[in-house]
Each structure stands twice: as C-alpha cells, then as structure tokens.
Amino acid sequence: MKRFFWLLRLASLNLLRNSKRNLITGIALASSFSGILLFTGYVVWVEKYLRANTVFVNQSGHLLISRPNGLEDQLTKPRTALLKKDEQEKIEAMLKGDADVLAVGKGLQSMMMIIKDCRSRGVIAIGRDEGIDRLSLGQPDVLKWDYELLKPEQIPVLAKFRQVSPKEAAVFPSPILQKFIDRKTSSKQAGCEESANGSLQLLGRTTTGEVAATDGRALGTQSTGLAILDERVIYMPVKDLQTFIETDSVGYYTVYVKSLLALPSVWKRLHEDVKASGLDLQIQPFFSENVGLYYIGSVGFLGTIAAFFVLLVSSVVGLSLFSLFSMSVTERSMEIGLLAALGFPAKIVIWLFEIEAVLLCLLSLGTGLLVAIGLGDLIFKQNIRFSPPGIAGDTHFTIAWEPWVMVVIGLTFLLVSYVSIRIVTVLKLKRSALSLLQDAGTL
Amino acid sequence: MKNPMTDTISRLAIANSLAHWRYSLSTILIMGIGLLSIWMFRGYMLKVGDLYRDHFTVRSMFGEILIEPENADNDDKIGGITGNQQQSLQTFFAQDADSIEAVVRFLKVDGQITFGAENSLFDGLAYDITSGEKIRSEKWSWNAVAGRPLKAPGEIVLGRAMARLLACEFDSEHYLEPSDNGHAYIAKERPFTCGSNEGQVSVVTDKGQIRSQSMKVVGLMDVGFRDLDRTWMMMDIQDGQLLLKTNELSWISLKARGSSVKLLDDVRVYLAEHRLPLVATPWDKHRYTDLYRRTMGLLRVFEVFVLSILSGIVGISVFNLMSKIVSERRREIGLLRSVGFNSRKILRLFLTESIFTSILGLSIGAAASLGFANVANRLGILYKAGILSEPVPFAINPELSLFVSTALILGGVSIIASLTAVRKALRKTVIECLM
Known part of the structure; x- marks a missing residue:
C-alpha cells in the first residue's frame, strides 16, 4: 500500500511536469467523454419518455394480460377475444396480495365511427382505466418525463360530466381528431345541421355484432404522444366503452409493478399462476412488439446509432491515446532507463506509467462528466422545443442520465487508456537499461 | 514553368516524412480512422435518408410533386380537386408531357x-393503377406480400395487419429479397385466403349517404407502418369515385422526367396564371412526409x-x-533559417509535410472505409427502425461527395493544427532555435 501511494505521488508529479501535453490529452478525453454522455443522454431520455408513455400514458402497463392475440382480435372479434367476468375474477385473484404489484388496470379497445354533423371518421377507441389515470399523476417517471402529456384537470371535468349527462359517453380525442370535431360544416354539406359544441355521435358494433350508437361529448384532448396514433385514436373511460359495446367484458388487464427490478419475478409468478388456473392467456411485457412497438422500434433505432457512435469515437480516442502515450513514454526513455538502472523492476515502472494514465483518464472523465451534466442542465433550462420523429407535436429537449450507462462508457474509456499505456510501456521496457539511457527520446 | 524552390521543398517534405x-504513421493512422469514422457515420445517415426517400417517392407513389387543394389537411375525406380543375391540369400535363414521367391521381377513402x-x-x-405501377418503378411495381398487386377496377388490396384481423391466412415469410436499396418483394403470386375473398366495402359520402360495393381482395400489402397497416386498403380510382359518388380527387402526384425543381416551378406558374386554388408541394416538404423530415433533422443534428x-x-x-515534431526539429528549423530559408518557406515545408501525411492517411482511410461499407452492406444486418413495420437493413452509402467534404474538413483541421504548432516555433530567434 505504501508503495502504491509513493507511485501515486510520483505519477501526480509527472503529470504536472508534462502539464501542457497532459492538458491537451485531457481536453481530448474530456470532450469526447462529455460528447458521448450527451449523445447517450438523449437516447436515455427517449427510452424513459417512451417507457413512461407506453406503460402509463397509453396504459399498456408493465405487463399486459389478454387472450392469445386478444390485443388485436378485440377490434374485430370481440365476442371471442374479450375476457369474460369469471376470467376477470380469476385474474384479479391471482394478482391480489402480490407485494410487488403497484396496481392493476383494465383496458378495452373497439373500432367505431365518430360522426360530427355529416362528417364521419373511423377511429380506434381505447378505454382508459380512471384508477390508473389517477395513479399515473403521482408516478415519478411520468411526472419527470411525460409531464406534458398529463391532463389532471380532466379528472374533475369527467366527474362533473357524469352527474350532468349520465347518458352521454365521454370522449377524449387526440388534438388532431379534435380539429376534425371542431371543423365547421362546409357549404356543400347543406342540410347537415351543426350540432352543439363538442357533441358528436358514436357508431360501432356491440360484441354480438349489433349496431351500437350513442351520443358522445368531447371533454378535452388527450394525445397518445405519438404522431401516427394521434391520427386515429380517441380515448374513453373503460366503463363508457363497455356500455357502448354492451358488455361487461374487458380486452386486457394491465399490471403495474413497484420496481422494474421486480418485473421478471412478477412475470414468472403470473405465468405459473395462469398455467395452474388453466386459463388460455398471454402475458406480454411493455417491451414486446405487440404492446410497445414504438418503444422497442425507437429505442432499437437510436441504440444502433448510439452503439455505432460509441464504437467510432472509442476507436479514434483509442488510437489518439495510443499515439499520445507513445510520444509521452518515448520522450521519457532516459527516465525509464534510469529507473531500470537503479534497480526498479519492470513491473513497478509499468505501474508508474499505468497509474499516470489512469489518473489522467480519471481527471479527464471527471471533468467531462461535470461538463456534460452542466450542459445537460443548461439545455433543460433553455426550454428548447424540438420535434423528434414519431412523437406528436413538439417536446421539451431533455438530456437524461442513467448511472450504469455513464459507468459503462467511463470504464470503456479507462480500459482504452489502460491498454494503450500498457502496450507502449511493455514494448519500451523490452529494451535494455543502457539502450534506454542512450535514447534521445525520438521515435 | 517549374519553380525549383517548390521542388526542393516538396522533396525535403517527403524525405522528412x-x-x-x-x-507520420501516427498522423496517417489518426487521419485514416477519423475519415473512416466520420464518412461511415455520414454514409449510414445517407442510407437512412435513401430508405425513407424510396419509401415515400417510389413505394408510396408520392412521386416528386404533390398537387392538392389549398389548405388541405388530414381531416378532408373527400379531396377537393374538382373536375374543372382536373381538366385544366390535364392541359398542363399535355403541354409539359416531355418533363413529366408519370401522373397518378389519388382519392382518400374510408369506411367499413x-x-x-x-x-x-x-x-x-x-x-x-397503371400510372401508379409506373411511378413505383421496377423495384416496387410488385407491391403485394401475398396475392398480387391491383390490376383492374373491382379489386382491392388490404394491409396485411388488417388482413390478419379479418382472419385472412397467408405465408408471412419468404416474400422479400435483397435489392439495391434495402429489400423488395419477390414478384410472384403467393396464395392467401380471406373467406371467399369477396368483401363488402361501405362508405359514407359527404352528403351522409351510405354506399356499398362488393369487391374482390386480390392481394395483401405492407404500408410500412403497422398502425396504418391495421386499417389499410387500396383500390382503383374509378371504384373510389363511384363509391363516394364524386369526381373529385385528394391529390395528384407527379414524377418528373428531368429536373423536378423546374417542373415544380412550371406547375406553380401554371396554377398562379390560371388562378387555380391548388398548391404544388415537393414530396419532402409535404405534411405526409413529416416523419422523414423529423428523422433527417435529428440525424443531421447527430451528424454535426x-x-x-x-x-x-x-x-x-x-x-x-x-x-x-516541431520541438524535436527545432535545430533543423534554426539551420534552415541560418542558410536563408525565411519563415514562409519553413512554414511551407511543414505544410507540405502535413498535406503529404494527410493525403496518405485519407487515402488509407478511404480504402478501409470502402472495404468496411462493402462488408456491412453485404452482411445484410436487419434492425428495427422506429415505427416502421419491417426491419430495415444496416447499410452504408459511401458517396463520393461525403468523402470529399469529410476529407476537406479533416485535412483542414490537420493543416490548421500543424500550422498553429509550427508558427509557435517560428517565433523564436535563429540562435534560440540552434541552441
């Protein structure tokens, strides 16, 4: 230990002695590290945004329980795809008392036409669980990453609407569909009377295939957060949608876990319980293609770019470090020769250079980390609006930090530095002490 | 006439390198790997852009220019290019036939x-149908994953996700083959069943009238986006107009024979001269291609x-x-100055050295990049990209213009860095340099 501190002191002094070159090397390291952190920070933000969006805002839960293919089949084959009352009771019993489960929600989807005056439009109505809406408002992930999509004011509005108009269905269209509802009837549609503000008709089919029709009212907009879905999705409370298609069945159950770490065990337990109950059910996580297509697609796409970027930058940084360390070690050939002549074993000399390199790397990484965090904070405070692909409208440009990602990148840099200095010093120490002492320090 | 001093400096620079x-090897390697990294990253982004361009302009038949009513938005079920406006446009298309390769008329239809x-x-x-096939060119003329593309009125093709919902059965594998830009379909009729393959298509006209027609499903297609695919259907323009009881159109796509910029100008002039309440928009500025613009915008930020x-x-x-290098060759600089080389000539000497090593490094980097791109493109690695329904190949487009701009940037950076280092040494006196 004593020897280590002695080497550490010597390494620090050496770093100061070549302060100019080390500063430049440090700047190269720090800037590339902070660059990579900012880049991956953006990818991390997308992951967190889409995860909160998929799990809570679009109410797919961490786990989604349905009949096999039930998520899709509920739109065209509701009679066979929906979960009946007795099945619902069994599912609820399975989940009851699980300490890792935060909440359980119900979901239902149906295709319908919304008719405003004489204009109609086919949409997919997604039934939202009001309990999950209230729960989402208190979720740290939602509050932190998807807060712009939250509409807390809609909860009291819905409660009041239920008292005033118990027979009408409540509808929360996307902003794009709200434009369709708000549009005035054109002159060529003469004969179509303009309905009261927000009032519309819903036309679809019940689970038995009969025509379903009711009056509805748009109570406020709710974006899915995703551009392509906003074109064709309206939200409704699950109860209103059940009443509309005349059923007490639901399309699926959503399970919300307290911690992501508990997800595998909850998933496994649930799988075993379902198997034991004899129910024909499918349990899918939020990162499966059927449930979170946008989540896995976008994260996969950005992840590919980020991996490519990290690979390229690491190789350039590695080569630069190798070249800079080669120069630095070569310049100090005489010093290495002197240490060898004084009886220092090769191992100690290698350690000295390794400690120097690691120290320089750690200092640079620390600086790079501070710069990245500072810039990330500055970017957030500037409230920059931007429109990433796939997301509806624009959003607040944010950089998010994930400690394990930072540690992995930092360790990669450290490894690259360590390997570079190790190769250079080992090669140099293959020469004799005399030859090193005569070395003029040229390459 | 050759300048002997230039020759001397060049020879000296090469000898010194x-x-x-x-x-020199260190500089060459750094330049080489720098070029490889930047060129490949930019080449990858270019390929992503190519894939989107191919998707919208060719596969989705947007061509290069879209003509539609002013203030058209996504909520319009029935387009609004009236019969008279279409007649007027036909006159323009006939006049400008030499600069137009294909004209495709579109009408949005929705229903049950x-x-x-x-x-x-x-x-x-x-x-x-006919001009649509022309605009899709050879690569996408076959656009059916099962069955066959549309050929005649009375036929429909369905999005394959919708077909699955409607209990259609088909082989969801073995329909793709690699092509120049990603993948294309194998032009072969693959069997499928959708009940009796006869569907009843019902729509609501703008007068609130419900109209329906029995149509034959001849094929299944992939629109590219799964959520769109879940409700997607295509039919002949005559059927669409008959169902909706209209002669109007939602938009007209044009594919230019030569320059699309010139054609766009000509269309705009014609619309203005004839006071037609229509707008002509290049495909990449249209609202339908918002995803392309956003993706490319994001990739450009990444690129910078x-x-x-x-x-x-x-x-x-x-x-x-x-x-x-300069500090090691301080004495050499002093000697050169003492024998009459002025600062400018010494600067030129180092500059020539820097250019020499940079060119070598960039050449090696270019050869490595071409090899890397070739291997990456041949491997055909597929990955999920955003909201696209099919995986896309990881590919790189090593375009020459990207190489030139990247090489110029890196060469410039290298020369500026070299000059900065040399200038510092030249500030010293001859004696200081020689000591």
Missing part, C-alpha cells in the same frame, strides 16, 4: 369492410455532433504530434 516515419361475420373499419386510397467530436479529437491529436 519518411525520416520521421513513426510520427365486411367479410361474412368479420368486419373492420378501413382508411385507404384509390389511385390510378459526430463531426465536431471526431474532428476535435483528430485536431488535438495532430496538434500534439506536430508540436512534438
């Missing part, structure tokens, strides 16, 4: 389709970011190396 080959007990809402398009980081590292490394 060879004499200090280890330094029923197959026995199964039914679903649909969103779709009616279009000119990567370029800044990597050229910064290359610049710092070259500066460090040059500083070392």
Whole structure:
C-alpha cells in the first residue's frame, strides 16, 4: 500500500511536469467523454419518455394480460377475444396480495365511427382505466418525463360530466381528431345541421355484432404522444366503452409493478399462476412488439446509432491515446532507463506509467462528466422545443442520465487508456537499461 | 514553368516524412480512422435518408410533386380537386408531357369492410393503377406480400395487419429479397385466403349517404407502418369515385422526367396564371412526409455532433504530434533559417509535410472505409427502425461527395493544427532555435 501511494505521488508529479501535453490529452478525453454522455443522454431520455408513455400514458402497463392475440382480435372479434367476468375474477385473484404489484388496470379497445354533423371518421377507441389515470399523476417517471402529456384537470371535468349527462359517453380525442370535431360544416354539406359544441355521435358494433350508437361529448384532448396514433385514436373511460359495446367484458388487464427490478419475478409468478388456473392467456411485457412497438422500434433505432457512435469515437480516442502515450513514454526513455538502472523492476515502472494514465483518464472523465451534466442542465433550462420523429407535436429537449450507462462508457474509456499505456510501456521496457539511457527520446 | 524552390521543398517534405516515419504513421493512422469514422457515420445517415426517400417517392407513389387543394389537411375525406380543375391540369400535363414521367391521381377513402361475420373499419386510397405501377418503378411495381398487386377496377388490396384481423391466412415469410436499396418483394403470386375473398366495402359520402360495393381482395400489402397497416386498403380510382359518388380527387402526384425543381416551378406558374386554388408541394416538404423530415433533422443534428467530436479529437491529436515534431526539429528549423530559408518557406515545408501525411492517411482511410461499407452492406444486418413495420437493413452509402467534404474538413483541421504548432516555433530567434 505504501508503495502504491509513493507511485501515486510520483505519477501526480509527472503529470504536472508534462502539464501542457497532459492538458491537451485531457481536453481530448474530456470532450469526447462529455460528447458521448450527451449523445447517450438523449437516447436515455427517449427510452424513459417512451417507457413512461407506453406503460402509463397509453396504459399498456408493465405487463399486459389478454387472450392469445386478444390485443388485436378485440377490434374485430370481440365476442371471442374479450375476457369474460369469471376470467376477470380469476385474474384479479391471482394478482391480489402480490407485494410487488403497484396496481392493476383494465383496458378495452373497439373500432367505431365518430360522426360530427355529416362528417364521419373511423377511429380506434381505447378505454382508459380512471384508477390508473389517477395513479399515473403521482408516478415519478411520468411526472419527470411525460409531464406534458398529463391532463389532471380532466379528472374533475369527467366527474362533473357524469352527474350532468349520465347518458352521454365521454370522449377524449387526440388534438388532431379534435380539429376534425371542431371543423365547421362546409357549404356543400347543406342540410347537415351543426350540432352543439363538442357533441358528436358514436357508431360501432356491440360484441354480438349489433349496431351500437350513442351520443358522445368531447371533454378535452388527450394525445397518445405519438404522431401516427394521434391520427386515429380517441380515448374513453373503460366503463363508457363497455356500455357502448354492451358488455361487461374487458380486452386486457394491465399490471403495474413497484420496481422494474421486480418485473421478471412478477412475470414468472403470473405465468405459473395462469398455467395452474388453466386459463388460455398471454402475458406480454411493455417491451414486446405487440404492446410497445414504438418503444422497442425507437429505442432499437437510436441504440444502433448510439452503439455505432460509441464504437467510432472509442476507436479514434483509442488510437489518439495510443499515439499520445507513445510520444509521452518515448520522450521519457532516459527516465525509464534510469529507473531500470537503479534497480526498479519492470513491473513497478509499468505501474508508474499505468497509474499516470489512469489518473489522467480519471481527471479527464471527471471533468467531462461535470461538463456534460452542466450542459445537460443548461439545455433543460433553455426550454428548447424540438420535434423528434414519431412523437406528436413538439417536446421539451431533455438530456437524461442513467448511472450504469455513464459507468459503462467511463470504464470503456479507462480500459482504452489502460491498454494503450500498457502496450507502449511493455514494448519500451523490452529494451535494455543502457539502450534506454542512450535514447534521445525520438521515435 | 517549374519553380525549383517548390521542388526542393516538396522533396525535403517527403524525405522528412519518411525520416520521421513513426510520427507520420501516427498522423496517417489518426487521419485514416477519423475519415473512416466520420464518412461511415455520414454514409449510414445517407442510407437512412435513401430508405425513407424510396419509401415515400417510389413505394408510396408520392412521386416528386404533390398537387392538392389549398389548405388541405388530414381531416378532408373527400379531396377537393374538382373536375374543372382536373381538366385544366390535364392541359398542363399535355403541354409539359416531355418533363413529366408519370401522373397518378389519388382519392382518400374510408369506411367499413365486411367479410361474412368479420368486419373492420378501413382508411385507404384509390389511385390510378397503371400510372401508379409506373411511378413505383421496377423495384416496387410488385407491391403485394401475398396475392398480387391491383390490376383492374373491382379489386382491392388490404394491409396485411388488417388482413390478419379479418382472419385472412397467408405465408408471412419468404416474400422479400435483397435489392439495391434495402429489400423488395419477390414478384410472384403467393396464395392467401380471406373467406371467399369477396368483401363488402361501405362508405359514407359527404352528403351522409351510405354506399356499398362488393369487391374482390386480390392481394395483401405492407404500408410500412403497422398502425396504418391495421386499417389499410387500396383500390382503383374509378371504384373510389363511384363509391363516394364524386369526381373529385385528394391529390395528384407527379414524377418528373428531368429536373423536378423546374417542373415544380412550371406547375406553380401554371396554377398562379390560371388562378387555380391548388398548391404544388415537393414530396419532402409535404405534411405526409413529416416523419422523414423529423428523422433527417435529428440525424443531421447527430451528424454535426459526430463531426465536431471526431474532428476535435483528430485536431488535438495532430496538434500534439506536430508540436512534438516541431520541438524535436527545432535545430533543423534554426539551420534552415541560418542558410536563408525565411519563415514562409519553413512554414511551407511543414505544410507540405502535413498535406503529404494527410493525403496518405485519407487515402488509407478511404480504402478501409470502402472495404468496411462493402462488408456491412453485404452482411445484410436487419434492425428495427422506429415505427416502421419491417426491419430495415444496416447499410452504408459511401458517396463520393461525403468523402470529399469529410476529407476537406479533416485535412483542414490537420493543416490548421500543424500550422498553429509550427508558427509557435517560428517565433523564436535563429540562435534560440540552434541552441
């Protein structure tokens, strides 16, 4: 230990002695590290945004329980795809008392036409669980990453609407569909009377295939957060949608876990319980293609770019470090020769250079980390609006930090530095002490 | 006439580069790998852009220019290019026939389709089948994953996700083959069944009238986006107009024979001269291609970011190396100055050395990049990209213009770094240099 501190002191002094070159090397390291952190920070933000969006805002839960293919089949084959009352009771019993489960929600989807005056439009109505809406408002992930999509004011509005108009269905269209509802009837549609503000008709089919029709009212907009879905999705409370298609069945159950770490065990337990109950059910996580297509697609796409970027930058940084360390070690050939002549074993000399390199790397990484965090904070405070692909409208440009990602990148840099200095010093120490002492320090 | 001094400096520079080959090798390697990294990253982004361009202009038949009513938005079920406006446009198309390769008329149609007990809402398009095939070119003329493309009125093709919902059965594998730009379909009729393959298509006209027609499903297609695919249907323009009881159109796509910029100008002039309440929009500025613009915008930010980081590292490394070279050759600089070389000539000498090593490094980097791109493109690695329904190949487009601009940036950074290092040494006096 004593020897280590002695080497550490010597390494620090050496770093100061070549302060100019080390500063430049440090700047190269720090800037590339902070660059990579900012880049991956953006990818991390997308992951967190889409995860909160998929799990809570679009109410797919961490786990989604349905009949096999039930998520899709509920739109065209509701009679066979929906979960009946007795099945619902069994599912609820399975989940009851699980300490890792935060909440359980119900979901239902149906295709319908919304008719405003004489204009109609086919949409997919997604039934939202009001309990999950209230729960989402208190979720740290939602509050932190998807807060712009939250509409807390809609909860009291819905409660009041239920008292005033118990027979009408409540509808929360996307902003794009709200434009369709708000549009005035054109002159060529003469004969179509303009309905009261927000009032519309819903036309679809019940689970038995009969025509379903009711009056509805748009109570406020709710974006899915995703551009392509906003074109064709309206939200409704699950109860209103059940009443509309005349059923007490639901399309699926959503399970919300307290911690992501508990997800595998909850998933496994649930799988075993379902198997034991004899129910024909499918349990899918939020990162499966059927449930979170946008989540896995976008994260996969950005992840590919980020991996490519990290690979390229690491190789350039590695080569630069190798070249800079080669120069630095070569310049100090005489010093290495002197240490060898004084009886220092090769191992100690290698350690000295390794400690120097690691120290320089750690200092640079620390600086790079501070710069990245500072810039990330500055970017957030500037409230920059931007429109990433796939997301509806624009959003607040944010950089998010994930400690394990930072540690992995930092360790990669450290490894690259360590390997570079190790190769250079080992090669140099293959020469004799005399030859090193005569070395003029040229390459 | 040759300048003997230039010759001398060039010879000296090459000799010096060879004499200090280890330094030169370091610079060459850094330049090479820098070029490889930046060129490949930009080449990858270019390929992503190519894939989107191919998807919208060719596969989705947008062509290069879209003509539609002013203030058209997504909520318009029935387009609004009236019969008179279409007649007027036909005159223009006839006049400018030499500069137009294809004209495709489109009408948005939505409603409900029923197959026995199964039914679903649909969103779709009616279009000119023959000119649509022309605009899709050879690569996408076959656009059916099962069955075959549309050939005649009375036929429909369904999005394959919608077909699955309607209990259609088909082989969801073995329909793709690699092509120049991603993948294309194998032009072969593959069997499928959708009940009796006869569906009842119902729509609501703008007068609130419900109209329906029995149509034959001849094929299944993939629109590219799964959520769109879930409700997608295509039919002939005559069927669409007949169902909706209209002669109007939602938009007209044009594919230019030569320059699309000139054609766009001509269309705009014609619309203005004839006071037609229509707008002509290039495909990449249209609202339907918002995803393309956003993706490319994001990728451009990434590109600038990567370029800044990597050229910064290359610049710092070259500066460090040059500083070392110059400080080691301080005496040589002093000697050259004492025999009459002025600062400008010495600067030229080092500049020539820097250019020499940079060119070598960039050449090696270019050869490595071409090899890397070739291997990456041949491997055909597939990955999920955003909201696209099919995986896309990881590919790189090593375009020459990207090489030139990247090489110029890196070469410039290297030369500036070298000059900065040399200028510092030249500030010293001859005696200081010789000592």
